[in-house]
Amino acid sequence: MLSFKLLRSAILFLSLSVSLSSCFSRYIISAKEVRRHYADKKVKPKEIFIKNDTLSLSLASMGPDTLPMLLLIHGAPGSLWGYMNLMDDEDLQKHFHIVSVDRVGYGKSRLKKRRYVTSIETQANALLPVLSLNKSDQKVIILGRSYGAPIAARLTSLAPDKVKELIMVSPVIDPETERFFWFSKWGRMSFVQLFLPAAFNAATAEKYSHAAELRKMLPVWEQLSVPTTVIQGGNDWIADPTNIDFAKKHIKSKRAQYIFLYNAGHMITFSHASMIKEMLLKSRLFQDKITALEPKGEGMERE
Template sequence: MKKVKPTEQIIKNDTLSLCIASIGSDTLPMLLLIHGAPGSLWGYMNLMDDEDLQKHFHIVSVDRVGYGKSRLKKRRFVTSIATQANALLPVFNLNKSDEKVTVLGRSYGAPIAAKLVSMVPEKVKELIMVSPVIDPEKEKFYWFSKWGRNSFIQLFLPGAFNTATAEKYSHSEELKKLLPVWQNLHVPTTVIQGGNDWIADPSNIDFAKKHIRSKRAQYIFLYNAGHMITYTHLAMIKEMLLKSQLFRDKITSVDVVGQ
């Protein structure tokens, strides 16, 4: 049996070009996937390739503005979380099902997903944040980070890396602007964090527990997991999406040991 491939399309208006890839019938409930930094819509291929998910969801993966073919007019980099989220709003128009959208964001895509959800909560079924970078006090820098800001060196780097560097150096301030969003987040929300994550500090889950006021929030801490949970724990992500077993209102915290 021949594998079905995602369909790529570009949503355009006067100021925006947004590249998306989608698979599954557009009359099914939408699963919207938002990547980190650097990243690409193709970083979710293992979810898009999954035949079980294809049968139950219209899976839509986006290139955030500044990545791939997605652009805002006259803007090379878009470091504003609010602007990034606003640029994704047209994707909701593709939802032809009678159900609300499930939004999944990982790493740098998680706070953008949260901001997006806060803008249209009536259109969202649930928010899933995987390996989130959301604590403004825990932004990680590396010895090579500063070299990425050198305009000469940038000439030799892929565009996605230069975009990611621009985002990185404004990320802490952008996360501070996001603080009011967490308190007003009332859709069912799941935060999944790995204990061996060297990119997103594991304490980001503590920040989430402190700031997210929703009574429909739950927290999954995978002690031995790294950053790429959507790959290493695909079966768990699938189970959550297909069965929604963990989305019961009374659950406030789940610690998964031995993963």
């Protein structure tokens, strides 16, 4: 009887692990998939490592460093390759030095003796050396998605003199609306974690610290002085749509704007890539009209 219970438990845990992996497989791209993706492309990213005694950062770079830098920060789980659609865009390549980075705890990016890094402050500080790769005469545009959005904001607040614009897409920034799912608690079990991708385990560690970390961010929002854009989808199942209301309440800068896409989900950098591309290329973050609207049937509100 005992053996049967153990076997049943093992099967349950394995099935759960497979289910958890499948839930977020679209956010994790394997090295094999990356090689296959770029096998026939003329323009391929250059992989860069920033290393010192305590830090190792993995980055992918597109274009000469004399062009203005566009820094892309992923969510949780995720990786630098989650922005391949923007990195591969020929028009963006002509105008930007595109840099996508693995946050510490993801991919090959590590802090010495730290398996996971749940601190937003530490994550942002770890990214500061990336800004030194900007060799242009213009400031950096920082785009952060999902859990990467508050990290992008903290990074901006640490080096406001080096940042031209901050863009937060599908941001998870309100500590009172942190969403937990049926599988969240199972992902914390050490036995289950043995069968999960490292990125998923890092994301789970971040999730259970995130609300507390976001409360530490409350003073930061009022200090933001660079032009800031918040883009939120109305059908986002990961970031509560009311995150945009939190942003409106706490970001005091008059140089902030908010875009609400009623029918968009979480992956706006894919579903509305043309809109984001036009914003970047034409520097229309603070103009009255963006012509590349969302797919037919979707509405957009701008403030």
